[in-house]
Amino acid sequence: MDLIEDLGWRHACKEMNGKKVPREKIDRILEAINLAPTSLGLQAYKVLVIENKDLKEQIYKEACQQQPITGCSHLLVFAAFTQLTDKYLDEYFSLIERKRNPGKEWCDKYRKRIEFFRDKNGDNMENWLARQTYIALGIACVIAANERVDSVPIEGFDKEILNKILNFPEQHLSATFILPLGYKDLELDWMNNQPKVRKDLKDLIEVIE
Ligand SMILES: Cc1cc2nc3c(=O)[nH]c(=O)nc-3n(C[C@H](O)[C@H](O)[C@H](O)COP(=O)(O)O)c2cc1C
Numbered sequence: 001m002d003l004i005e006d007l008g009w010r011h012a013c014k015e016m017n018g019k020k021v022p023r024e025k026i027d028r029i030l031e032a033i034n035l036a037p038t039s040l041g042l043q044a045y046k047v048l049v050i051e052n053k054d055l056k057e058q059i060y061k062e063a064c065q066q067q068p069i070t071g072c073s074h075l076l077v078f079a080a081f082t083q084l085t086d087k088y089l090d091e092y093f094s095l096i097e098r099k100r101n102p103g104k105e106w107c108d109k110y111r112k113r114i115e116f117f118r119d120k121n122g123d124n125m126e127n128w129l130a131r132q133t134y135i136a137l138g139i140a141c142v143i144a145a146n147e148r149v150d151s152v153p154i155e156g157f158d159k160e161i162l163n164k165i166l167n168f169p170e171q172h173l174s175a176t177f178i179l180p181l182g183y184k185d186l187e188l189d190w191m192n193n194q195p196k197v198r199k200d201l202k203d204l205i206e207v208i209e
């Protein structure tokens with residue numbers, strides 16, 4: 001299928017109808033999320049896949065009153081690590097060794113580069129780590145559309161409350177956004193079939209030859 005057509009099909013769904021998305025489609029979206037690029041390849045985040053009705057309702061009531069939270073089939077919560085610990089790097093490098101086995105010298109050099117970057121960036125690390133999750137968001141939206149699954153990225157939630165509900169602080173995690181996946185309610189989703197509001201390409205893109 002044509003990805004441009006898929007992007008034209010998708011929209012930020014405002015109301016979902018509760019219908020279940022088949023497991024294979026969810027698995028493909030999760031696989032795509034895992035294949036998203038991240039700076040230095042760190043993937044320093046987690047993705048929660050919430051199917052539990054009570055938990056969705058609690059999130060809706062306490063942290064985010066947007067209908068797709070309860071109307072969706074699967075609620076994805078993206079959460080970035082708030083710090084890059086030595087333990088995290090140990091695990092990352094044992095993964096690199098298992099997958100590529102590039103040798104100790106290469107690993108030591110690459111690790112030093114990451115540690116230098118981390119130590120230099122101090123307070124900005126949390127922000128930088130959070131930004132990585134948005135790349136996966138873009139990819140998730142494309143693949144969901146390709147599977148004709150509706151979605152809506154949501155940042156409009158009370159972060160402190162959501163983090164608390166999901167026990168994120170004790171795992172050094174913090175929610176960046178939520179992505180409900182499901183099917184639009186054809187009567188109530190007022191965004192369905194609305195024309196896209198996008199700039200003309202000439203106003204967005206400047207070509208320098
Ligand atoms: C990071 C991010 C956060 C967003 N947060 C919300 C939100 O809290 N609620 C909502 O209804 N839409 C939210 N949106 C959807 C945007 O409003 C929507 O993508 C934009 O208006 C363009 O419309 P379209 O996606 O239908 O093409 C968010 C989008 C992004 C990328």
